[in-house]
Amino acid sequence: MAEPILAVEGLTRRFGDFTAVSELSFEIERGEIFGFLGPNGAGKSTTIRMLCGVLAPSAGRARALGLDLFTEADRLRARMGYMSQKSSLLTDLTVIENLRFFGGLYGLEGSRLSGEVEFRLREMQVWSERDLFVSALSTGERQRVALAAATLHRPDILFLDEPTSGVDPLRRRLFWEAMDDLVASGMSILVTTHNLAEADQCDRLAFILAGKLMAYGRPRALKEGLGRQVIELRTDAFRALQAAARSLPGILAAELQGRAVRLSLAAEADPAPLLDRLRAAGLPFESLPAELPSLEDLFVDLVQRSRAAA
Ligand SMILES: Nc1ncnc2c1ncn2[C@@H]1O[C@H](COP(=O)(O)OP(=O)(O)O)[C@@H](O)[C@H]1O
Ligand SMILES: [Mg+2]
Known part of the structure; x- marks a missing residue:
């Protein structure tokens, strides 16, 4: 090289x-x-x-x-x-x-x-x-x-x-x-x-x-390094869906972005059973395919970890 x-x-x-x-x-x-x-x-x-x-x-x-x-x-x-x-x-x-x-x-x-x-x-x-x-x-x-x-x-x-x-x-x-x-x-x-x-x-x-x-x-390697996948759920009932998602095990974070809920899961997790449980709660939503986390996710994660270490 x-x-x-x-x-x-x-x-x-x-x-x-x-x-x-x-x-x-x-x-x-x-x-x-x-x-x-x-x-x-x-x-x-x-x-x-x-x-x-x-x-x-x-x-x-x-x-x-x-x-x-x-x-x-x-x-x-x-x-x-x-x-x-x-x-x-x-x-x-x-x-x-x-x-x-x-x-x-x-x-x-x-x-x-x-x-x-x-x-x-x-x-x-x-x-x-x-x-x-x-x-x-x-x-x-x-x-x-x-x-x-x-x-x-x-x-x-x-x-x-x-x-x-x-x-x-x-x-x-x-x-x-x-x-x-x-x-x-x-x-x-x-x-x-x-x-x-x-x-x-x-x-x-x-x-x-x-x-x-x-x-x-x-950038891509940094996002992959977070070891997470992000799924966006489009819904009108975003507050209720966020609260329901936060109560489920296996969800690392559920954040609002406009009228959508962004779920973070471990990269290796299967999202299907989690989404089934949310649907069973009677909250309708449309889910987008899983994506890599964004640089913003990385940034938030780094800041939180450095605060926790301080
Ligand atoms: N000449 C200087 N004397 C004292 N502190 C300084 C001086 N220059 C920069 N700093 C401090 O060093 C830190 C980093 O500043 P800087 O490099 O300008 O940050 P950034 O460009 O990332 O915003 C800041 O807390 C700033 O106040
Ligand atoms: Mg500067």
Whole structure:
């Protein structure tokens, strides 16, 4: 197997007595979209800031592109792109002036600079906005301009910190299509999000909670790892059905979702006898085929288990 593009081992950052990032270890392979998932305050931005060389780690090691991320940071910087959570675009410059400014910081000039700027703005579908001031752009446009700025120098690894927060679903899809294009051109992307639908589109995920890695792997494998199946029951009598389901042995959870009850059972359980017992209780429902649990189920499970352990 090829060497991972980024390998992190025991990465830790303390602020005084507080540990924001605690012994994180993970690897990112070339050409993948790696999702970094966790609630506010989990330590996502702190991790990215260490990996971009903006913040020194308290402990741990990392290698990227065959180099030591912390001792050879200067050689790596030109091969990394970073889009911070707070947009770093200059709002009183136009789109194209911003891109020329950032391109200059990366050492691009002349026709190479003009070429890259046009290529990226077209790729991100903001070429026709090039002469607008950044302050006049929508959030979605602004994020795509920021992505264009972060990729002007054709980095190998791209770090995107909550690039789609505050962006509507349509524009969010546009942003993800742009990411897919970048990955197809050979970049590897680490993206943070707390949007679980986005997380589902990542090649692999790391779930962090209070600075610790709680789960790590492909979305499907993570869902299978929960060892559960979920069956949705459509009914008008959802409250009564939920109460009846909760009283049955073998039902791990019965949660409402709109006018449906979502039953969680062990992956190996046969749901038929349980559904028969619910029908016998005189509550009519329609059941959908069993599915894997969702990332939301995984998230709830991880949070509950970490609370129980605390
Ligand atoms: N410079 C700092 N000084 C002290 N605490 C910090 C600093 N930066 C981040 N933190 C704390 O570290 C934790 C993780 O923050 P952050 O990495 O921004 O989380 P996330 O990006 O997952 O929301 C938070 O509790 C935050 O308050
Ligand atoms: Mg953050």
